[in-house]
Amino acid sequence: MCTNRIIVLIDMDCFYCQVEENLNANWKGKPLAVVQYNQWRGGGIIAVNYPARDQGVTRHMRGDEARKKCPDIILAKVPQVRGKADISKYRDAGKKVADVLVTFTQQLERASVDEAYLDITNIVDKRIQEGNDIITRAQLPNTLVVGSTTEGFIENVTQNRTFDEYNFKLALGGVIAEEIRRKVLEVTGYKCSAGIAHNKILAKLVCGLHKPNKQTILPQEAVPQLYAEIPLKKVQGLGGKFGNKIMQRLGVKFMGEVTKFSQNELGKIFDEKSASWLYNIARGIDNEPVNARLVSKSIGSCKQFAGRAALCEKQEIEHWLNELAEDICERLTKDMKENNRKAHQIVVNFGQDDEVHSSKSYPMNSYDKGRIVSNGLKIIEKYCAKSDGTYRITFLGLSAGNFQEFKKGNEITSFFKNMQNNAINRKSIENVSALTNAENIADDNDSIYSRTTEEDSSIDTDSLIFYENINPESVTRDNCLNTAAAESIMNEVNCDISRDSIREEINTYEGISPMQTDEFENNEKPQESFFIKYFSTHFKSDLDTLKSNSDCEDTNCNDKSLDSDCSIQCSYCEKTIVSSEYQTHLDYHFALNLVKNESEPIMNPRAQSSRKKPVSPKKVSKKKVKDQSQKPLDAFFKNIRVIQDESSEVCKECHKAVPISELDIHKDYHLAKKLHFEINEKQQSKGVKRKLHEPKGILGFLQSSTTL
DNA sequence: CATGGTCAAATG
DNA sequence: CATTTGAC
Structure with missing residues (x-):
């Protein structure tokens, strides 16, 4: 329907x-326009x-x-x-x-900076169910x-609501839209218009009918x-070449005229997909869902350098x-x-002379301005330099995308989901690396995820272990690393703990450990949570490895042509890891072990097979862990249950109930969290040139705080 | 120089 | 992946 x-x-x-x-x-009520670049002929108007x-x-x-048309116009300049x-x-x-709109429904798609689609079907249905109609x-x-007329419409739908259910729902949708717009005005002070219809195309079309x-x-x-009086080009998607072709x-x-053509006739003129789309749209049918999305999928910046302004040097x-x-x-x-995510890809856009724009992309793992610039420059050099070494760049742009939720996630589900996403992403990065590797452009061309070349072109099994566990077709109780698995395990343990408790634990694991590590080593404070114990014992050897490698800037990271991170050998799987990916890599082991929840805390699936045993650091940590908790997840949940039995106090910082015995740790956690953020920020603002990239995440924090 | 800068999605 | 298209 x-x-x-x-x-x-x-x-x-x-x-x-x-x-x-x-x-x-x-300025209120006066004629006003917003202009940018106001030096040339008063600037370009972008809003009136x-x-x-x-x-x-x-x-x-x-x-x-x-100003000629309207002498008293105010021209607001874009900074x-x-x-x-x-x-x-x-x-x-x-x-x-x-932010106001989402309070009405999550079924919201931000279409631009000032437009959003909302699917309010559920809200309407709920009001009807509740009799609030x-x-x-x-x-x-x-x-x-x-x-x-509005009056006529209301009268009609209220009298015939059983025969005219859909119009009744539209009317109720109108009521809700009024509420939404009122709320937006109340909270933000901005006025808006709205279109209410049965699909996106129609809602959009009709929104523009009466403004503001x-x-x-x-x-x-x-x-x-x-449609009889709507120019075809007014319809979303028909404003460009396709619309011209149709006309x-x-x-x-006019849009209505399109209904004179059968699907068959349209099929002879346009490709299959366009034809059926057009056929349906002409009849007011559009099945495009409202894709729930609050944030953009890419963040970019670009600029034209037209004509004489072209960049030549x-x-x-x-x-x-x-x-x-x-x-x-x-x-x-x-x-x-704001969004707990990081971009993993960057695209360099460029235009030369009168040629069409081109773009080259490569994987990115840190927000490092210096590296973005130098990599961008390499790409421009490679693709744009003329024979005499000069350039004529008429357009330049950078765009970051392929966002993935930040590991410093909020819930255990997103924690596991991230492991999955990261692994999937690596698989694609791998392909990129194959292309960019030879050209020495990519950030990560020496990462562990780059597949080693093999004559028979079969897949390298060593690389495979980094994503074999998340292949949707081969999910088993033991090897899957996804949300469903995490949840089913939680069900198995039959825990009645709240998500907030888990989140608290995860955050604790991420934020508090440096302090706790010190204290742990001093044999004080016996009441650390499982995660803290786990981390400080399990990952200590890696921390040591990392520290001993911290001088690698002067040794193996001095390749002038290669812009890459310095690498570290993981003591669990012996893989060579790019230092900036080390945290992710450790998290992988961590999560894998967590999900396994077996008596033997083997970190690496490879070790289960007949492969040779890893080196000593692993044995040390393995032994320690065995002593403390044979079944990590059980211990984790047990730990939480114990905590919950105690009396608790509400934290002033986060307003959550915290057991009294944990209050000090909890307060430290907030402190650590703040510190953690500051350190992350410093890392980004540092204009690092050919310098070891400090590890992010908990190891970064550990290193920073322990070397201070 | 002369709408310009940002976005998303489809496509090969 | 790179390109094209379309829209604000």
Whole structure:
């Protein structure tokens, strides 16, 4: 059925202008436009408010033209940072709006900085179930309906609600949309418009019918009369070449005319997919789901250098790469804090002369401006240098993507999920490495995940152990590393512990261990949690290895042409690990062991086979662990149960109940967490040149704090 | 120089 | 993976 969903498109009215108006009280109500790069002909207009639109000012005008049309117009300038227009102000404002929208439903797709789709079907159904479904005119004060008056529509749906269920739901959707818009205004001070329909395309189309600060409902049966007067190019997806082709080949101008063509006829003109899409859209049918997504999938920064402004010298290119890298690094760092994730890929975009833009991507494992710039420069050199050594770069861009949730995760489920994602990602990085390795460009071309070349091109089994356990087709009780497994194990143990307790434990494992390690070694404080004991005994040898390797900057990491991390040998599997990946690698062992939950705490699946035994550090830690807890997970859960039996106090910092005996540790944890963040930050802001990249995560923290 | 800078998704 | 398209 094409009418079973209720979709709302929220679109902020001339958003950038509203942001400026709310920041400058005396601009309210006056004609205003937002301009960027205001030096040339008054700058380019990127937003116009409604008073200014009334005077004929439009986008695509320069500031000077706007002033001619409307002499008293206020031209708000987008600040310029690092030679580029800085739109962070509007990004932040957009996020505030999105934060309000998610409180209504998680079924939210941010379509741009100022637009979002919401699937409110569930909210509507719930209200009907609860009987909270009386619809009055007063609840739809700023609502219009395509094809009828709002009053008529309300009367119709309330009288025929059993025969006209879908329109009743649309009306209720309208009520909810009014509430959403009211809430957005109340919390953020921004006005918006909305479209309410049965799918995204229609909601979007109809949202633009009445603006600003209004919303429009589209009953499905009103589609034909709406389409009759809607230019085809107004429909989402038909504004470009495809729309032109349709108009030309079908000889149509309005959307409604497309229904004259059968699916077969369309199939002869367009490819299969386009044809059936068009056929459906022409009938108001669009099954595209609202893809729940709050945050962007990539963060990029780019700039044009048109015509004479083209970059011709390496120094210029490096300068701009630097500006772009600074921009994305700043935003990536912010993103990491806000969204608990890290980008693992970076794309260098460039355009030369009148050629089409090109792009090259490579894996990235740290937000290091210096390395991003030098790698970018290598790519530009390789692909853009002319025979005489000069350049003509007309476009330059950097974009980071392939985000994965940060290991410093919040729940045990995401902890395991990350292990899975990371491993999958490595598999793809592996392919990249094969390409970039030879060219000495990639960050990670010497990582353990690069497959060694073999004459018969079969898969290297040593590499395989890093993801064999997560192959969805071969998930077993023993070897899987995914969320389902973690949860089933939790069920098996039949624990009645809350997620918060687990999260607390995981965080403790991540944050507090340095202090606890010291204390543990001093044989004080016997009440550490399992994770702390586990870590401080189990990973101590690796810490030592790491420390002894800390001078490798002067030894094996001095290759001038190679921009890579220095490596460490893992004492559990003897693999050579890039130091910046070492934490991840250890986490892998950690999680693997945790999931196994068997009597023998073997860290490496390989060791179970007939392969030769690992070297001594492993034996040491293995023995220690055996003494303390033979079944890590059991011990972990047991530990928590004990804790929960005690009386507890609410922590002022996080407002969670903490057992009295754990209160000191808990407070230390908050302190450690803060420290941990600071250290991470320092690592990023350091303009490191050919210097050992300090390990991230807990080892980084350990090393920093123990060498201080 | 002259909308420009950011995004996402489809496609080969 | 790189390119193209489309939209704000």
